[in-house]
Amino acid sequence: MDKIYKRLKKKINKQYLKVCNKFGINPIWGYPNILVVEPTNLCNLNCPLCVTGKNMNSKSGMMNFDLFKQSVDIVQNYIEEVFLWLQGEPLLHKNITEMIAYISSKKIKTTISTNGQLINEKMAEQLVLNGLNKIYIAIDGANQETYEKYRVGGSYEKAITAIKLINKFKDQYNVKNPKVYIQFLVTGHNEHQISEMESLAKDLNVTLKKRAIVVTHMPTDKKTANSFLPKDRRNSRYDENMQIRSFEKSGCHYPWEWAVVNWDGAISACGKDPLRTHVIDYITEEYTLLDIWRSEKFNQFRKQLKHNKEQMEVCKTCAPPINAKHHKYVLKK
Numbered sequence: 457m458d459k460i461y462k463r464l465k466k467k468i469n470k471q472y473l474k475v476c477n478k479f480g481i482n483p484i485w486g487y488p489n490i491l492v493v494e495p496t497n498l499c500n501l502n503c504p505l506c507v508t509g510k511n512m513n514s515k516s517g518m519m520n521f522d523l524f525k526q527s528v529d530i531v532q533n534y535i536e537e538v539f540l541w542l543q544g545e546p547l548l549h550k551n552i553t554e555m556i557a558y559i560s561s562k563k564i565k566t567t568i569s570t571n572g573q574l575i576n577e578k579m580a581e582q583l584v585l586n587g588l589n590k591i592y593i594a595i596d597g598a599n600q601e602t603y604e605k606y607r608v609g610g611s612y613e614k615a616i617t618a619i620k621l622i623n624k625f626k627d628q629y630n631v632k633n634p635k636v637y638i639q640f641l642v643t644g645h646n647e648h649q650i651s652e653m654e655s656l657a658k659d660l661n662v663t664l665k666k667r668a669i670v671v672t673h674m675p676t677d678k679k680t681a682n683s684f685l686p687k688d689r690r691n692s693r694y695d696e697n698m699q700i701r702s703f704e705k706s707g708c709h710y711p712w713e714w715a716v717v718n719w720d721g722a723i724s725a726c727g728k729d730p731l732r733t734h735v736i737d738y739i740t741e742e743y744t745l746l747d748i749w750r751s752e753k754f755n756q757f758r759k760q761l762k763h764n765k766e767q768m769e770v771c772k773t774c775a776p777p778i779n780a781k782h783h784k785y786v787l788k789k
């Protein structure tokens with residue numbers, strides 16, 4: 457009964473947020489539906505179209521475990537899922553498997569996105585045993601040469617081994633989770649390998665998720681941006697004039713449903729703002745995530761977004777997913 461009541465509460469809250477967004481109800485008083493937590497914005501790779509990979513973070517560090525717990529605790533009765541990454545490589549955090557176990561102990565789902573380079577036997581076993589629900593492992597090419605065009609400093613073999621190790625422990629413990637996905641950023645360098653990637657995923661018994669690359673979220677020279685854009689525009693978020701394809705059509709739901717906690721306790725208005733141009737405020741012991749979520753400043757941001765999206769800097773460069781509704785960013789075949 458208690459379980460049904462809790463689930464119902466979460467569903468009602470989610471619907472309330474959607475109504476607020478649709479009808480421009482402001483201020484909102486609901487709770488976030490998704491919690492995004494950034495364990496760290498440090499990374500072991502140097503991907504060329506990533507703010508972290510290009511060392512563009514103004515400051516870097518690891519999240520304090522108490523801050524992590526405080527962020528989860530305050531919204532635990534309302535969130536349906538925690539996304540345990542933002543910028544940076546989440547598995548670099550020394551407490552990452554404890555974080556997963558903590559979320560799982562509250563019967564909340566967790567997903568992680570990783571470059572997979574740090575998944576050895578021990579890490580794979582802990583990811584399987586600690587209750588992770590989904591893991592996206594980035595493999596952007598079907599061999600080392602193509603893979604490292606984007607995953608600079610990374611090893612294709614290590615990423616493949618990561619998947620095999622997780623599969624091994626899932627079999628060993630006879631569990632279904634974490635569900636494993638290969639996340640394939642389709643670029644000009646690897647678009648000819650899509651069918652090879654499909655076969656690879658099949659051989660490894662995992663799901664392939666294609667994702668279109670974003671090139672407008674940080675200062676990048678045109679040549680680099682162009683070299684990563686797929687020639688086949690169906691795999692691109694941009695048209696031939698480099699205009700964002702789905703900008704006009706799509707609404708936005710992120711600031712109504714997602715609470716985004718950066719490693720240092722900064723609450724971003726949007727999870728698609730890697731340069732942190734719209735930090736609402738910082739969590740302290742007295743000023744909680746929920747206070748910030750309901751603050752005048754955050755509500756003002758939502759209001760502006762609803763009525764004046766075209767004028768907002770962060771939204772101008774946001775390239776929403778194509779062929780997808782809102783945060784379902786995966787491309788269809």
Ligand SMILES: C[S@@+](CC[C@H](N)C(=O)[O-])C[C@H]1O[C@@H](n2cnc3c(N)ncnc32)[C@H](O)[C@@H]1O
Nearest residue numbers: 505506541542543544545569570571594669670
């Ligand atoms: C910044 S990364 C952090 C997580 C982890 N380090 C990783 O790479 O999977 C967050 C997500 O953005 C994806 N990503 C990186 N660069 C991207 C780009 N230019 N466009 C779209 N997605 C990108 C990554 O593959 C990952 O799924």
Ligand code: SF4
Nearest residue numbers: 499503506509544571
């Ligand atoms: S692995 Fe992830 S965080 Fe690291 S540089 Fe690449 S995209 Fe950025």
